[in-house]
Amino acid sequence: MSYRRAVPRYLSSALEALLAVAVVSALTSALLPTVGLESASLLFLLPVLIAATRGGTVPAMIAALAGAAAYNYFLLEPRFTFRVHRLDNLVSVFVLCAVAVVTGRLATRLLAREAEANERADASAEAATLAGLLSIEPATEAIDRALSYLSARYGQVVLVDEAGSSAGEGGFSSLDQSAAAWALHNGDVTGHGTLTMAAADWTFFPLxxxxxxxxxxxxxxxxxxxxxxTRGSIEGVAALCLLIGQSRDRENLLRERRERELAEARDRLRSTFLASLAHDFRTPLTVIAGRLEQLERERPDARDALIAARRLDGMMANLLAAARIEGGSLSVSRESLDLVDVIGGVCDHLVLPEEVRIIREVAADLPFVQGDPVLLHHVLANLVDNALRHARSKVTVAARDEGGRVVISVEDDGTGVAEAERALIFERFRRIEGSDRTDGSGLGLAIVKDFADAMGMDVEVGQGSSGGARFEVSAPCVKVGQA
Structure with a gap:
């Protein structure tokens, strides 16, 4: 990038104009008898036009004044004097000056437009070159090449992040650091050559x-x-810096997309594996549980083994349910359900620990609720299984009509759930540290929440009357004429 001042350009154009006037003066003086005075006067316009197109108004005026003086001195009678005896000679001088002013202004405008067009062309070429460098893979190498390109054209460049960066051995001055922080947080070009902290030694460009x-x-x-x-130079560099910023943004987006795709692939693999594992385990578990039921009738000490088998079967069912939810294959039916039958179906097939008993408080005249029979059975089975694992002596399953909705509650007399943990207990694989609720797979309550949401039911956890955990599921009643 050139930083030459405009004065040398004017000086060289003025010298060229004076030289052209001298040449025209010599030619017209020698050829005056041949070309005549009128034709000779027109030749003095040539230095004016040349000076105007090359240097603008100032060199053109110098050429006009010098040409008028030379025309008067060498061609007009009395020759070789500056005396003027005729009005038309004065008119010739004024015409040369007027031509100088008009052509100088026109030439100046044309030169300015040409300079702007050249600057735009140079900026476009720089942007195209930089874009080509930034298209190289990997992106880190592309950005390094882009910085080298800018350094070769404009001077030393350094990328400065929020943590700060050193500029050579001495690092940035305190003023430069302030300018960098301002540019980073306000998005303005700051530092040398700008109106903000212009005394800084560096110019800082946002990306x-x-x-x-x-x-x-x-x-x-x-x-x-x-x-x-110049302002134009700073604006050009600022535009190039935006290209570097776009390249960095594109690389960040690609990296985030790759990470997301890897995470999704891992989740799909995990879901597929868990579903396959659960499916393969359920058949042998069913056989084992059936044999243990027969054995438990003859040997009461086999009850613990039967409870463990049933619990393991429930865990496999939860894994399959989680795979259905993640795979988007969960379908929900809308049926009228009798909660007496649903709760009975859950409680009648339980194998209870010897020290725990089930208490049912379900009125026979409860209104029907709307839901999916399979999903609702799964919800209640998980809640009751969770309560059995933490109860000391009893689990209470109750249902009450609250006008338009039926609230089903499952309460145990264990240690309960701390209020700070109640919002987290429905998360997958969440286990409450420091309590008795650290066993299990961490899936049961998460599936309760997902299945309840799918059926349009609300599920909450609170504290029961005996201090244990109390889970409540609020189900919509079937409207009159809907059943």
């Missing part, structure tokens, strides 16, 4: 547009020439 969170800025050192960068 994202304003009003967007960013995690890094690009620092560009002051030019080695000691000159101040």
């Amino acid at each position: 994202v547009r304003r009003n967007r969170p960013g995690d890094a800025v690009l620092a560009l050192a002051r030019p080695a020439t000691g000159l101040t960068r």
Whole structure:
């Protein structure tokens, strides 16, 4: 990038104009008898036009004044003097000056437009080159190449993140660090060449547009020439920095997508494995539980083995249910259900520990509820199994009509659930540390919540009358005429 001042350009154009006037003066003086005075005067417009197109208004005026003086001195009578005896000679001088002003302004505008077009073309070429470098894989190497390209064209560059970065051995000054922090958190170009902290030795460019969170800025050192960068140069570098920021954003998105795809693949593999494992285990477990039931009639000491087999079968059922939920294959039917039958179906097939008893408080005239019979059975079975594992002496299963909804409660007389843990207990694989609720797979209550939500039921946990845990499921009643 060039930082030459405009004064040398004007000076060189003015010298070229004076040289052109001298050449025209020599030619017209020698050829005056041949070309005539009128034609000779027109030749003095050539230096004016050349100076205007090359340097603008100022060199054109110098060429006009010098041409008028030379025309008067070398061609007008009395020759080789600056005296003017005729009005048309004065008109010629004014015409040269007017032509200089008009052509100078036009040339200046054309030169400015040409310069703008060249700057836009250069900016487009830089952006295309940088975009090509940023398209290389891997992205880290592409960004390194892009920084090398900017460094070769503009000077030393450094990426500065929120943690800070050193610039050479001395590092950033305190003013530079403040400018970097301002650019990072406000999204403004800051530092050398700007209106904000202009005394800094570095210019800091955000990598994202304003009003967007960013995690890094690009620092560009002051030019080695000691000159101040122009506004157009800073705007061009700022546009290139946005390309680098887009490349970093694209790489972050690709990395997050790869991580998400890997996590989804792991979840699918886990679900498939668990479902396959549960399916393969359930058949032999059914056989084992059946034989243990026969054995328990003859030998009461086989009850513990039967309870363990039933519990293991319930865990396998929970694994299959979790796989259905994750796989999106859970379908819900809407039927009218008699809670007396549903609760009886759950409690009548339980194998209870010897020290625990089941108490049922279910009125025979409860209204029917709307739900899926399989899912509701699974919900209540998991709640009762959870209560049996933590009860000291009894588990109470009750149901009451609350007008429009029936609330089913399952309460044990164990240690209960701390209030701080009640919002977490329905999470998958959640086990409450420091209590008696650390056993089990951690899936039962999560499946209770998922199945209840699928049926449009609410499930909550609180404290029972005996201090233990009390789980309540609120089911909608069947409306009149709907059954």
